[in-house]
Amino acid sequence: MKRGTDFLGCDYAIMGGAMSWISERNLVSAISNAGGFGVIACGAMPPDLLDKEIAATKEMTSKPFGVNLITMHPDLDELIDICAKHEVSHVVLAGGLPSGKAIAKIKDNGAKLIAFAPALALAKKLKRSGVDALVVEGMEAGGHIGPVSTSVLAQEILPHMAEDMPVFVAGGIGRGSAIAAYLEMGAVGVQLGTRFVCAYECIAHENFKKAFIRGNARDAILSVQIDPRLPVIPVRALKNKEMDRFAAKQREVADRLDREEIAMNEAQLQIEHYWAGALKRAVIDGDVETGSVMAGQSVGMVKSEQPVAEIIAELVDDAAAALERRG
Structure with missing residues (x-):
C-alpha cells in the first residue's frame, strides 16, 4: 500500500468512490481528514458549481483530494481549467475512454491522472496514452458499471499492469480482508463507495x-x-x-x-x-x-451509521489482521 499512499499523498490508499450528489465537500473532506483520499464527484455540475465545491472542500481539509470528471461532459475543457485553477493534485476521468487532448491538458496542468480500465487491452492503451494510474472496477459496484466482476478483472489486469503503474481495485469491497487480498495480488490500494454512504458526514437523506x-x-x-x-x-x-x-x-x-x-x-x-x-x-x-x-x-455489509474515521480504521485494522494471519 505504500506505493499507493505515496502516489495519492495520504495515510491509507483508500479512495472514496465518486458518487453523484453524495461525494461532495462534507464526505470528501471527512475521508481525506481520516487519512483516506476523498474524490469530488463532478457529475453533471457546471464549471461554476465545481469551482465553488472545490473551494469549499479546501476550506474543510488541508489534505489532498481528487476530482472525478465525466469524459462526455460538454464543458470538460472548462472543468479541467477549474481543477488547474485550484491546483487539484489528482483528476479521475470516468465514463468512457478519455481523449488525448483531455489527457494532455490535465497532465500539462501538473495533476496526476487516474482512469478506469474495464479490460486489459484498454489498460495498456491508457498507459500508452500517459495516464498515471488505473482503477479496475468490477460489476459488483454501485451506479454505472461494466459487465465483468472485480475478481476476474483483477486477475486479468494486475499481473500485467501492477509493476508498470499504480492500480487500484474497486467494486464489491466491504471489508479489510478483501483489501488485503487485492494488495497481495499487486494492487496499491482500493476504491470504496457503498461503505461510505452511511457515514455520519455523508449528506444523503x-x-x-x-x-x-x-x-x-x-x-x-x-x-x-x-x-x-x-x-x-x-x-x-x-x-x-x-x-x-x-x-x-x-x-x-x-x-x-x-x-x-x-x-x-x-x-x-x-x-x-x-x-x-x-x-x-x-x-x-x-x-x-x-x-x-x-x-x-457490498450494501449487505453496511449495518449502521458510523463516522468516516471509524469506517476507515475498521478497514485498515481488518486488512492488517488478515495479512498477519497469513504470516
Missing part, C-alpha cells in the same frame, strides 16, 4: 441511508437495456419502482429516435440526465421508491 442498512447483496440489481440501438450503460441500484420506470424512459427515448426528433448523442445525454435526476430524488429528497437508490453489492 435518512431514508436513503435506511435503505442501505436494510438492503442486502441480492437487492442491488442491474438496470435492463430495452433497445439494442440505445447504448445504455447498466446501473446497479436497490430494487424499487424506479428500476421499472427506467425501462419506460428508454422506450420513450427510443421512440424519439425513431421519429428522428433527436440524435444518438442527445439520446444518451437524456438517459444520463434522467439518472442524475432520479438519483437526486433518492439521495437529497429521500424518495427511495421512485428515486434511484444506487448501491453496490
Whole structure:
C-alpha cells in the first residue's frame, strides 16, 4: 500500500468512490481528514458549481483530494481549467475512454491522472496514452458499471499492469480482508463507495441511508437495456419502482429516435440526465421508491451509521489482521 499512499499523498490508499450528489465537500473532506483520499464527484455540475465545491472542500481539509470528471461532459475543457485553477493534485476521468487532448491538458496542468480500465487491452492503451494510474472496477459496484466482476478483472489486469503503474481495485469491497487480498495480488490500494454512504458526514437523506442498512447483496440489481440501438450503460441500484420506470424512459427515448426528433448523442445525454435526476430524488429528497437508490453489492455489509474515521480504521485494522494471519 505504500506505493499507493505515496502516489495519492495520504495515510491509507483508500479512495472514496465518486458518487453523484453524495461525494461532495462534507464526505470528501471527512475521508481525506481520516487519512483516506476523498474524490469530488463532478457529475453533471457546471464549471461554476465545481469551482465553488472545490473551494469549499479546501476550506474543510488541508489534505489532498481528487476530482472525478465525466469524459462526455460538454464543458470538460472548462472543468479541467477549474481543477488547474485550484491546483487539484489528482483528476479521475470516468465514463468512457478519455481523449488525448483531455489527457494532455490535465497532465500539462501538473495533476496526476487516474482512469478506469474495464479490460486489459484498454489498460495498456491508457498507459500508452500517459495516464498515471488505473482503477479496475468490477460489476459488483454501485451506479454505472461494466459487465465483468472485480475478481476476474483483477486477475486479468494486475499481473500485467501492477509493476508498470499504480492500480487500484474497486467494486464489491466491504471489508479489510478483501483489501488485503487485492494488495497481495499487486494492487496499491482500493476504491470504496457503498461503505461510505452511511457515514455520519455523508449528506444523503435518512431514508436513503435506511435503505442501505436494510438492503442486502441480492437487492442491488442491474438496470435492463430495452433497445439494442440505445447504448445504455447498466446501473446497479436497490430494487424499487424506479428500476421499472427506467425501462419506460428508454422506450420513450427510443421512440424519439425513431421519429428522428433527436440524435444518438442527445439520446444518451437524456438517459444520463434522467439518472442524475432520479438519483437526486433518492439521495437529497429521500424518495427511495421512485428515486434511484444506487448501491453496490457490498450494501449487505453496511449495518449502521458510523463516522468516516471509524469506517476507515475498521478497514485498515481488518486488512492488517488478515495479512498477519497469513504470516
